[in-house]
Amino acid sequence: MEKDKDNEPEIFRRADEFLGVFHKGIEFTNDLLKENERLRFALAQLTEQAKAAQKAATSSELSKLRQQLAELTAEREAMFNRYKVVEEENKDFASRYVEVEEENNNLANLYVASYQLHSTMDLKEVLRIVSEIILNLIGSDHFAILTRNDEEPVLNVMAAETMDPSIKKIKLGEGMIGRVAQTGEPFIQDNLDQATVSSPDRPIVCIPLKIHDGVIGVIAIFDLFEQKKNRLTRVDHELFSMLAGHAATAIFSAMLYSRSQRSLSTIKGFLGLMTNKAA
Amino acid sequence: MAEYAFLVVEDSPTMRQLVSFGLKRIKGAKIVEATDGVDALKKLSEQPFHLIVADINMPLMDGLKLLSIVRKEPSYSHIPVIIVTTEGADADREKGMQLGANAYIPKPIQTNALLKTVRDLLKIAE
Numbered sequence: 580m581e582k583d584k585d586n587e588p589e590i591f592r593r594a595d596e597f598l599g600v601f602h603k604g605i606e607f608t609n610d611l612l613k614e615n616e617r618l619r620f621a622l623a624q625l626t627e628q629a630k631a632a633q634k635a636a637t638s639s640e641l642s643k644l645r646q647q648l649a650e651l652t653a654e655r656e657a658m659f660n661r662y663k664v665v666e667e668e669n670k671d672f673a674s675r676y677v678e679v680e681e682e683n684n685n686l687a688n689l690y691v692a693s694y695q696l697h698s699t700m701d702l703k704e705v706l707r708i709v710s711e712i713i714l715n716l717i718g719s720d721h722f723a724i725l726t727r728n729d730e731e732p733v734l735n736v737m738a739a740e741t742m743d744p745s746i747k748k749i750k751l752g753e754g755m756i757g758r759v760a761q762t763g764e765p766f767i768q769d770n771l772d773q774a775t776v777s778s779p780d781r782p783i784v785c786i787p788l789k790i791h792d793g794v795i796g797v798i799a800i801f802d803l804f805e806q807k808k809n810r811l812t813r814v815d816h817e818l819f820s821m822l823a824g825h826a827a828t829a830i831f832s833a834m835l836y837s838r839s840q841r842s843l844s845t846i847k848g849f850l851g852l853m854t855n856k857a858a
Numbered sequence: 859m860a861e862y863a864f865l866v867v868e869d870s871p872t873m874r875q876l877v878s879f880g881l882k883r884i885k886g887a888k889i890v891e892a893t894d895g896v897d898a899l900k901k902l903s904e905q906p907f908h909l910i911v912a913d914i915n916m917p918l919m920d921g922l923k924l925l926s927i928v929r930k931e932p933s934y935s936h937i938p939v940i941i942v943t944t945e946g947a948d949a950d951r952e953k954g955m956q957l958g959a960n961a962y963i964p965k966p967i968q969t970n971a972l973l974k975t976v977r978d979l980l981k982i983a984e
Contacts, residue, residue, distance in 0.1 A: 684969040687879045695872045711872040718966035720944070806964060 685814040688716050689821055696825045702833040706738040709798070709826050714740070717818055718804040725749060726788070726796035726830065727760060734760050734797060737830075742801070756799050759785040763794045765819065767811070784811075786819050788827035795831050798822060861886040862980065863905065867898040867912040867924065868942070873967070877911055877942075880969040884982060895919025899927065902934055908980060911963075911972075913942045914950045922953055929958040938979040942967065 695708045706724060713722050721741040725734035732751040736742070752761045759766050766785040782799040789795070803811075864881050866889060868874040878889045890905070892898035894916040901907075910928065914921040921941055928934045938960040943951045951962050961975045976982070 680970065683883070684880070687969065688876065691872060691876045691879060695875065698871070708872060711870050715870065715873050715876070715966050804964075804966070 685817065688814060689817060692716055692818065692821060693825050696829040700833050700836040702830070702837050705826075705829045705833040709822070709830070710738055710740060712818070712822065712826075713798070713800065717800065717815055718806070719800045719802060720804070721802035722798065722800045723756075724796065724798050724830075725756065725760070726834070727751075727794060737796070754780050755782055755785055756797050759787050759799075760794050760797045763787045763789060763792065765823065767816070767819070784819065786823050788830060789823055790827050790831055795827055798826065860982075861888060862908045862982070863888045863890065864976075865890050865892060865898060865901055865907045865910045865912075867892045867895065867910065867916070867921065869893055869913065869916040873913065873942070873965075876967060876969075877972065880967070880972050881911070881976065883969070883973060884976065895921065895924035895927075898924055902928070907937055909976060910937055910939045911942065911976075912939060914954065915944070922950065922957060925954060925957045925959055940972075940975055940979070 692712045695712070696705065699705060699708070709724055710722075713719055719740075723739040723742050723746075724737050726737050727733075728735055728748075733748045734751065734756065736747055736749075739746075749756050749760075751757050755766055765787060766782070768783040782801050783803070784798075784800040786798045787794045788797060862884060864887055866874055866877045866881065868877060868891075874891050874893075878891060881887050881889055890901050890907070892901050895912075896918045898910070898912065899919075912921040912924055925939055925941065928937060928939060935958075939958070941951070941954040941959045941962045942965060943954070943962050944965045954962060960979055963972050963975060
């Protein structure tokens with residue numbers, strides 16, 4: 580019995596100890612729950628902050644991208660406009676290249692014609708060259724070259740292609756050819772569609788051969804090759820004006836040269852005669 | 859730079875000069891001129907040519923006769939030949955093509971057309 584009595588306080592003490600530990604456990608658990616609650620709150624706050632930060636970052640990135648896009652669009656627009664300008668320039672260059680090529684060809688034609696016209700002093704040769712120019716550069720095999728007669732008011736046919744051989748002379752002032760020779764004004768049929776071609780009285784082109792203001796003859800063209808029909812080009816007009824001057828000079832020089840050669844041989848003959856008589 | 863030897867066969871000095879002038883626009887072009895078919899055969903025997911431009915109507919030997927000789931002669935038969943024809947000479951043109959001409963150019967000669975034909979035949983870039 581005494582032993583139980585001695586033991587009783589030990590039990591109470593241990594129970595008190597246990598209770599103390601239990602209460603501490605409760606306190607600790609409560610502290611843990613509080614800490615847990617605090618941490619959860621902190622986590623929620625951090626999550627919110629992170630979300631807000633992400634949102635802010637996305638929005639600034641977006642605005643940056645938008646700005647970049649605007650810049651690129653403007654650049655693309657500028658490049659497209661530049662491309663259009665360059666394309667226009669290219670087209671312009673291409674058309675100018677064609678023009679220069681054409682001009683080159685025209686100049687070559689004019690050079691060849693002029694070079695050939697002044698390559699000889701022989702009248703027959705000059706007339707052949709003028710004929711070749713009309714045939715090969717202008718494109719006609721129906722024409723006549725006439726020169727003015729010094730003694731009477733007529734034009735003599737010096738060379739002709741596909742023309743009535745009975746026509747040897749044309750009176751000054753008569754018909755288109757005679758009028759051109761009298762006035763010195765060239766005649767070029769504007770509308771070749773309505774032109775009466777192949778008529779000796781009505782040439783489609785009539786060019787006076789002029790030296791200074793004097794007309795020494797006329798070139799009359801009655802028809803053109805099929806591929807030249809309806810399109811007298813700028814170079815044709817230039818060839819006409821070149822022929823008006825250069826062919827006139829070449830023909831006139833050749834005529835003078837031939838006359839001077841004849842006079843020279845007459846003088847030589849006369850001198851020979853005189854020398855023989857004196858001897 | 860590639861060199862091209864062209865033989866221009868034409869009795870008219872005006873046309874000869876005009877064709878030569880045009881062909882000189884091709885880079886590396888060397889032009890040899892002949893006044894008729896006989897002269898052309900002489901020039902052909904002296905050096906190789908890349909192309910012949912020949913008129914049809916010529917004295918001594920015309921362009922068609924020259925063409926038939928060129929096509930029969932193995933050492934010349936490969937050379938492209940362009941014939942120059944006048945309006946209304948359709949029969950000559952047809953005969954020329956039958957004899958083996960590679961192309962024809964009508965008179966009056968347009969330099970651009972001549973150059974295009976030559977460049978096409980020799981595959982020369984512009």
